[in-house]
Amino acid sequence: MEKEEIEFVDGLIVRAPHENAPDFVKASISIKVEDLWKWLRGKYKAGDEWVNIEVKESKGGKWYASVSTFKPKGKKAKREADDHDDDIPF
Numbered sequence: 001m002e003k004e005e006i007e008f009v010d011g012l013i014v015r016a017p018h019e020n021a022p023d024f025v026k027a028s029i030s031i032k033v034e035d036l037w038k039w040l041r042g043k044y045k046a047g048d049e050w051v052n053i054e055v056k057e058s059k060g061g062k063w064y065a066s067v068s069t070f071k072p073k074g075k076k077a078k079r080e081a082d083d084h085d086d087d088i089p090f
Contacts, residue, residue, distance in 0.1 A: 007067040011036030014055050014063045027055055027063065 011032040017025040044051060052068035 004069065007069075009036070009053055009065045009067060010039035012053070012065045014065045016057075016063050029065075 011034070013030040013032070015028040015030075017028055021028075040051070052070070053065050054068045055063060055065055057063050
């Protein structure tokens with residue numbers, strides 16, 4: 001089995017919640033706007049609507065964000081893409 005290469009997200013830093021954080025806080029995310037903006041503009045062409053990111057924990061215990069490579073197939077893929085519209089708070 002071939003090892004998948006991890007693609008990190010520039011400008012996005014993920015940390016475990018602070019030890020005194022309430023239980024409903026699952027992660028702490030910091031965004032360096034200029035770095036994330038450059039990464040998105042350089043990686044994704046006009047017309048791309050989504051980039052899926054997974055929050056993971058390394059073997060050493062450090063949290064990080066990486067690009068999800070999961071690709072659903074068939075009708076389910078279209079349905080899942082449509083479902084994302086309701087998940088974004090405005």
